[in-house]
Amino acid sequence: SAVISQKPSRDICQRGTSLTIQCQVDSQVTMMFWYRQQPGQSLTLIATANQGSEATYESGFVIDKFPISRPNLTFSTLTVSNMSPEDSSIYLCSVETGTGAPSYEQYFGPGTRLTVT
């Protein structure tokens, strides 16, 4: 298993500003992911954070809007840039340890609740 922390846990931001969310894992992990969960909806994958290379973005998400860093195997950041009210959501970091069974199992951080006014 893995223990994941995220900072901040919540924030209220003005439109046009940017917020960087941090994700810290208590062990080295191969795969780190960033999800968005809009109110009352399920999780949508934004991107896979790759250590040592650019993140891999899903359809509908672009690097200019959601730049991601992955400087090492225990840490990643997601920035929500030039925010609008439509970006109000919960942002979740998750990891796949790649060990044990099932190898696809992911562990989730507590999430960051973002409100854009």
Add this chain to the structure above:
Amino acid sequence: GQNIDQPTEMTATEGAIVQINCTYQTSGFNGLFWYQQHAGEAPTFLSYNVLDGLEEKGRFSSFLSRSKGYSYLLLKELQMKDSASYLCACPGANNLFFGTGTRLTVIP
């Protein structure tokens, strides 16, 4: 591509049994996950099925039929704390693809 369907909401009575269904269409199959998510919290792993049949784990069981592209989560002896969203998910190339989730409300 991938497509996962679940009912949006269900209500059941404390002490009863409830079955939450999930149908999926995936390009390639690497198993099916069920996650539980309480309001305001992160999803937590419940079960993983890769072979056909029923996997029992205490009050929770999960069933898979690969030929039918169908799974269900069975919750027995429902408790109030089981009120949560239940997410069905299938692995993609390097990630999990989630269904919309089923919001279960347990009533006294």
